Amino acid sequence: MDVRQQLSYSDAYARTVEARVAAVDETGEAPLVVLDRTVFYPGGGGQPSDRGLLLRTSDGRSWTVRAARRSGTDIVHELEPGEHGPPARDDVVTVDLDWARRYALMRTHTALHALCGVVWRDHGALVTGGNMEPGGGRMDFEFETMSGDLVDSIEATVNAELAHKRDVRVNVLPRAEAFAIPDLIRTKINLLPPGIEEIRTIEIVGLDLQADGGTHVSNTSEVGGIRVTGYESKGRINKRIRLELVDPEG
Numbered sequence: 001m002d003v004r005q006q007l008s009y010s011d012a013y014a015r016t017v018e019a020r021v022a023a024v025d026e027t028g029e030a031p032l033v034v035l036d037r038t039v040f041y042p043g044g045g046g047q048p049s050d051r052g053l054l055l056r057t058s059d060g061r062s063w064t065v066r067a068a069r070r071s072g073t074d075i076v077h078e079l080e081p082g083e084h085g086p087p088a089r090d091d092v093v094t095v096d097l098d099w100a101r102r103y104a105l106m107r108t109h110t111a112l113h114a115l116c117g118v119v120w121r122d123h124g125a126l127v128t129g130g131n132m133e134p135g136g137g138r139m140d141f142e143f144e145t146m147s148g149d150l151v152d153s154i155e156a157t158v159n160a161e162l163a164h165k166r167d168v169r170v171n172v173l174p175r176a177e178a179f180a181i182p183d184l185i186r187t188k189i190n191l192l193p194p195g196i197e198e199i200r201t202i203e204i205v206g207l208d209l210q211a212d213g214g215t216h217v218s219n220t221s222e223v224g225g226i227r228v229t230g231y232e233s234k235g236r237i238n239k240r241i242r243l244e245l246v247d248p249e250g
């Protein structure tokens, strides 16, 4: 089996790559394409999949990729159905992300991890879920004592942490080593199936460490700041906090 390169996990800043079409499926409403390498993130962990373009080298024809997803070990690119058919197997294409959208997702995802880090460190509250769009998102916590005053102070603390210009690191650890890190247990890696031998982690140095598959900026200074746009109770214990990005320019 050929190993297909999935660059988003090792280099979040890779926005374009040359690739060869490995498989095409035209049986559904939208053509599906697998490439021998890609910069697309297939979605997961609350981060939506990328969008972008495939551009065929031989004739300059292009296709819009409206979504991507994981299928087994592959990343499948879903093309916008069009008047001309999909590229053929073995065609060489340039893979191009909608970078503005992806970069906004990277900033948003790192901002949400900073929020998790502050809420865990200062209030001992566990994350139970989250979701994001480019520029904004929400996190759910087991956070019985949350209040409006607390949320204001959390917003200020997250912004102070982001302004510390903390590096953000990606690590891939053997399963046993990852399970020995007490902080990782709060992100429920113990729920991962036994077959997974390596755990990918995202560390905001000095603030937060989580098992995570998403794409992040490499330093919190790239996030800029955040504004909490809402919070709500989803029950006595479960609380939700919503935030949006504030651009570094102000």
Ligand SMILES: [Zn+2]
Pocket: 045, 109, 113, 212, 213, 214
């Ligand atoms: Zn995450």
